[in-house]
Amino acid sequence: MDLFADQEADHLFAAQPLAARMRPKKLSEFVGQQHILGEGKLLRRLIASGRVGSILLHGPPGTGKTTLAHLIASEQNSELVTLNAISSGVKDVREVLAKARDRVSAGDPRPLLFIDEIHRFNKSQQDALLADVESGIISLIGATTSNPYFAVNAALISRSQLFGLEPVSVDDMRTLLRRAITDRVCG
Template sequence: PLAERMRPSRLDDLLGQGEALDAVLRQSLCEDRLPSLLLWGPPGCGKTSFAACVAASTQRLFRSLSAAKCGVSELREELSRAANALRLRGVGTILFVDEIHRWSKAQQDALLMDVEKGTVTLVGATTENPSFSVNNAILSRCRLVLFRKVDDDALSAVLDRAIAADAALQGAALSPAARRALVAAADGDARVLLNTLELAAAASRGGAGAGGAGAGGAGDGDGTAWAVHEDAVLAAVQRRATYYDRNGDFHYDLISALHKSLRGGDADGALYYCCRMLEGGEEPRYLTRRLIRFASEDVGLSDPLALQQAVAADAAVHAIGMPECGVCIAQCAVYLALAPKSVAVYRAYNAAMKSAADEPRCPVPMHIRNAPTKLMREVGCGKGYQYNP
């Protein structure tokens, strides 16, 4: 694939991560004294490419594992090789573990002793929040390097470099609209950018073979100029998969954004984040449960109909399901965003719960106790109670 052919081998060629690759990290790599690292960032931002740069520059052994494919037995084999190399030849090992979050905490524990002793220098890569997906003991032994989505300028530079360097793209020219479409479709993911470019270029070449040079395509790599147009890019993109997970950062970030949009009266934002979650495959009743809670917690008695709207939306989801129920959820979200807000009931409930927990044996006052028998009335239960409707 083009993305693999264009993988950089020098740190200076890794675009869009200037903040992550600071002077200290560059110096440690240059002097081959790289510490254990944890690379955290979204897909296609350069984590694996950084590991390739390390492999190309180090004098130490470089070994690579994918946590998605390998288990503890394969890990222990690598650790044993690293120990032998250090003992017999005095050569250290850098161990790159891609998708380290795929391993359980128990599996990650197998790394601890060798990282602690310096048998291996760990370079782990993850797309998940390491606070939740990586063992705390591993975290404490690694420097966290935060990779971000590749910005549009860097993506455009990646396109220029690929067209200039790759033989399959010799003579290719991107129209401005095609360039914009590629960058927009990539959404910060350089791997998606290059894969989409490769598909669009192949389609343009095929069009040229069918319609000649006048069709806006290419010859057979003879240096003839040819164009990649927006329609070829859009055909290659078709539909971008939605980044979403039901238990990870995307899930919690989006539900947080929905709540804050509702609280702030931003109906457009609330609708957008609802749709993001539904488009990502979120269970609709998860959303309606959150909306029901919001109706009581944040709207409360300022608009008692809000709770009815939320309960009705949940009933609609149960009755008709997706995709038809999506508009019912949307109606409820917009209603709650525009409704007046009051947290008085929520705060009163919390205060009452605290009192109940602090004073679980507080006696009920005599005048409001139940008095169903003559004896209970004689001892004072219900005495002095007055009902004033």
């Protein structure tokens, strides 16, 4: 073991932006979005039951879509495969889907495929997902800042549950600021 590994890890952690350092590690640490994550709400129940299928998260930037995708994977002990629609193409999608098919056929749990900015995928890129979403090879978590009814094709919408995220409230922002103030690197 490298004598400096812990110190290097601390330095890398400290170099991250505050938002990355403060990102929750457990769903119980997630602040806000009580309309979909509060006690008894659908998304909370799906996560608790381990039965999150394909979902589309839509809302303004900075509302927790990416963080929520990571937390869902963590809570379900699932592998999270991430693609960004801005820099990924059909070839990337097909490679991820082929690996997922291999994993599922070997008896492993289906992975979660998180596609950030899914509205940037064109119709053929979105269509490439359909068969594996429909057959349950992957669970898709798409994130978009656009209205999904205009930006995501109808076939994907019909195979997904939609959850709208709202801007962070003033009270939730206060909670987050209190956490940041007590952060070991900043505080």
